[in-house]
Amino acid sequence: MPASLQIPLTPPQSEQVLRRQAEALAGYSLGELAALAGLPVPDDLRRDKGWIGVLLEMWLGASAGSKPEQDFAAIGVELKTIPIDSSGRPLETTFVCVAPLTGNTGVTWESSHVRHKLQRVLWVPVEGERQIPLAERRVGAPLLWSPSPEEDEQLRRDWEELMDLIVLGQVERITARHGEVMQLRPKAANSKALTEAIGASGEPILTLPRGFYLKKNFTGALLARHFFSPENK
């Protein structure tokens, strides 16, 4: 390992600096990056589901772990690590943000939390197959991405469909099958965590907190477009 690889002391102040650091990490294993950072590698992710994300945040100089703002607030960029298989296809959906179940009068796609979150994303693929020991999984080449007009339109359609159902008191009839590229699924500590929502007759009800997730077809396509057609980047 060259001594040139270092954890940033301050957050990146430009996309170029961020991109270069992300590119410098490509090819390293999680074990190497953890050792250089002085972090222990868990045996598996069962009780450390966010470990890879936190490790990459450190290496990229993200502002802070659990603040409700973009990872790179100064330059308006969100970081997403994404587990991929040996063909570069996503192994998991990607969490975007929690869905607002009340107080949605007047909210539009343009003003939505989803659209804001996805305005600019640094995707960092990481080998994610469970047969590969965690420490041996390697970081892939990064992609700085913004939604194309077509992608924005796909997301808008799904967002509007899902939000319509939420506003109309149908949240408990929504399943993960709704949405072509973005879905709504539980996002909670467990199935006993409840939050307020609108019932079928407009009355307040308690239901599971939900989150918006990008489906694998969507993230798979945007990664593929980049890696098979680099002229599009």
Place this chain on the structure above:
DNA sequence: TATTGATCATGT
């Protein structure tokens, strides 16, 4: 075996 619904850790 791919997907949906459930879950884990930590900090505010």
Place this chain on the structure above:
DNA sequence: ACATGATCAATA
């Protein structure tokens, strides 16, 4: 309870 970071694992 909700935000951050996501993956697990039962089941269709």
